[in-house]
Amino acid sequence: xVKKLSGKETIVIGLMLFALFLGAGNMIFPPAMGQQAGxxxxxxxxxxxxxxxxxxxxxxxxxxxSGSDIQTIGNKVHPKFGLIFPIILYLTIGPFFGxxxxxxxxxxxxxxxxLPVDLSAQxxxxxxxxxxxxxxxxxxxLNPSKLVDxxxxxxxxxxxxxxxxxxxxxVLTPMGSLQAPQNDYxxxxxxxxxxxxxxxxxxxxALVFGIVIVSAIKERGISERVEVMKVCIKAGLIACAxxxxxxxxxxxxGATSVSQIGYLDNxxxxxxxxxxxxxxxxxxxxxxxxITFACLTTSVGLVSACGNYLSKVFPRxxxxxxxxxxxxxxxxxxxxxxxxxxxxxxxxxxxxxxLAIVLIVLSFVDYAVGIKSRVYILSLAxxxxxxxxDGLTAAGLKVAGLQYLADYVPFFEMGLGWLVPAVVGALxxxxxxx
Numbered sequence: 001x002v003k004k005l006s007g008k009e010t011i012v013i014g015l016m017l018f019a020l021f022l023g024a025g026n027m028i029f030p031p032a033m034g035q036q037a038g039x040x041x042x043x044x045x046x047x048x049x050x051x052x053x054x055x056x057x058x059x060x061x062x063x064x065x066s067g068s069d070i071q072t073i074g075n076k077v078h079p080k081f082g083l084i085f086p087i088i089l090y091l092t093i094g095p096f097f098g099x100x101x102x103x104x105x106x107x108x109x110x111x112x113x114x115l116p117v118d119l120s121a122q123x124x125x126x127x128x129x130x131x132x133x134x135x136x137x138x139x140x141x142l143n144p145s146k147l148v149d150x151x152x153x154x155x156x157x158x159x160x161x162x163x164x165x166x167x168x169x170x171v172l173t174p175m176g177s178l179q180a181p182q183n184d185y186x187x188x189x190x191x192x193x194x195x196x197x198x199x200x201x202x203x204x205x206a207l208v209f210g211i212v213i214v215s216a217i218k219e220r221g222i223s224e225r226v227e228v229m230k231v232c233i234k235a236g237l238i239a240c241a242x243x244x245x246x247x248x249x250x251x252x253x254g255a256t257s258v259s260q261i262g263y264l265d266n267x268x269x270x271x272x273x274x275x276x277x278x279x280x281x282x283x284x285x286x287x288x289x290x291i292t293f294a295c296l297t298t299s300v301g302l303v304s305a306c307g308n309y310l311s312k313v314f315p316r317x318x319x320x321x322x323x324x325x326x327x328x329x330x331x332x333x334x335x336x337x338x339x340x341x342x343x344x345x346x347x348x349x350x351x352x353x354x355l356a357i358v359l360i361v362l363s364f365v366d367y368a369v370g371i372k373s374r375v376y377i378l379s380l381a382x383x384x385x386x387x388x389x390d391g392l393t394a395a396g397l398k399v400a401g402l403q404y405l406a407d408y409v410p411f412f413e414m415g416l417g418w419l420v421p422a423v424v425g426a427l428x429x430x431x432x433x434x
Contacts, residue, residue: 005220005231013216013231014238019156020209021056021239022246023098023298026200027291028105028267028338030247033196034254035263035270037189038179041255044193045248051197053243055357056206057236062363063210064232067225070207073363077376085355087313089208092352093201094306095326097345099299100334103133106295108268108338110288113276123335130334136296138327141303142320159290160242166287167249169278176259191414198349199342202243203356208305265339303327351391354418358383362426375429382425386418 005013030048037044066072070089074082092098107129115125184192217231253274254267261273276284307323314322333341362376386409392399394415409417 004227005217005222009220010231010234011238013213014235015156015242016216017060017209017213017235018239018242020212020301021202021205021243022156022159023102023294026052026202027246027250027271028108029196029199030250030267031254031257031270031274032264032267033193034251034256035179035258036182037185037193037251038181038255038258040181040185040189041178041251043189044185044196045251047190047193047195048197048251049244049247051194051353052200052202052247053240055197055360056200056202056243057240058360058364059203059206059356060210060213060232060236061229062360063207064214064229065225065363065367067214067228069211073207073359076363076366076373077359077380078373081380083313085359086207086309088352089204089356090306090309092348093204093208094302095329095333096348097333097341098201098205099302099306099326099330100336100341101338102295102299102302103130103330103334104338104341105268106133106292108266109272110292110295112269113272113284113288123337126337127335130331133296133299134327134331134334137299137303137330138323140296140300141307141323141327156294159294160246162287162290163246163249166275166278166283167253170249170253170256170274173278174256175261175274175277176256178255179258182263188414191411191416195350195415198353199346201349203353203360207356207360266342268338299330303330347391347395350394350415351387354383354387354390354422355380358418358422365426371426371430374432375426378429379422379426382421383418386412386421390415390417 029052030045033044033048034041062073063069070086071082074085076082077085104126107126111125111129181189213232213235214228217228222228222231250267250271254270257270257274257277260277261270264270264273272284272287275287303323303326306326307319311317311319311322336344358379359376362371362379365371386405389399389402389405393402405417406413410420411417
């Protein structure tokens with residue numbers, strides 16, 4: 001008889017998946033998008049939900065279908081791709097952007113609002129804070145204990161309760177009306193929101209977290225692939241429901257905040273100023289405390305995950321050595337500041353995200369009908385060409401023939417120029433012989 005999980009156990013796994021995705025950093029992008037989108041906030045939010053919720057859900061299911069990890073899926077393209085692409089993923093959600101972002105978000109929301117204006121503008125407080133933050137991260141990551149898990153389990157519900165109260169107050173007593181949309185949100189709000197969803201890094205994270213969820217299901221005695229898939233779908237829908245609430249609420253809060261707090265540089269500052277406006281110093285303090293500990297928990301989790309993977313790929317270095325390097329490197333990167341860190345990460349994410357999206361989609365097609373490696377290769381190669389061009393453009397670099405591509409490649413001006421080439425590449429790979 002095939003064993004099945006109870007509804008309670010499925011809910012527990014769903015909440016665990018939600019906690020994995022709900023890094024405090026994810027909370028800073030919807031408010032910023034809401035401020036810029038203004039009257040077009042709902043179109044932008046819809047696009048954001050596709051890349052911030054829908055694609056991560058598919059990423060989890062793709063890992064469940066493979067029965068293994070991202071390296072197994074990558075090997076279908078080529079063994080070297082199966083090695084290099086996961087390393088890039090771990091470095092991106094790890095020391096390059098994901099880990100440093102935990103410290104900068106914690107500082108932006110948990111410390112900056114309480115500093116004198118002249119002191120907060122200096123880099124010294126951030127420098128001291130990041131050293132302490134990552135020293136504690138390193139210490140906890142040496143032996144990740146149940147204490148960290150318990151902190152996460154307590155803080156995720158606490159953070160949700162705070163968001164519910166914040167949202168209810170913002171709806172019942174709005175800070176202001178929706179303003180006119182700004183910049184790219186004036187005409188292309190949906191597509192701009194779609195690209196903003198890249199910044200959550202959740203689709204990339206799903207390719208890493210997927211094996212964690214699959215392992216948690218198998219530890220409960222579920223071994224049949226069909227049953228594993230069913231639990232992943234149910235748990236994924238629970239996590240998606242939570243993420244949708246968070247993103248829609250924060251987008252609305254950002255969109256209605258402009259008349260009270262003005263346009264601010266990043267979502268961390270927006271969230272802190274909003275909490276202060278709606279609830280005063282007490283609300284700001286509670287939000288700061290919850291997000292600070294949530295950031296620390298996320299930091300420990302990311303350092304541990306990256307440390308485990310990289311120490312296996314490079315066995316000459318011990319786990320302790322790897323996480324020490326990760327902590328030091330993340331400290332250096334974090335001191336560029338939150339706004340600078342976000343601006344630098346955008347080009348890389350725009351270049352990397354389409355590859356992850358196409359890989360996920362092809363894995364479903366492969367499971368359904370079976371495809372050769374050349375389909376993966378040609379589709380991903382075509383995707384890479386255009387996603388790299390989009391990344392360079394986002395970095396402000398001039399690319400020859402850009403206007404030509406804008407005139408003849410569908411969706412190119414919207415940042416989705418890779419879409420049609422990816423499909424064409426897959427079709428060519430499926431039609432031609434080796």
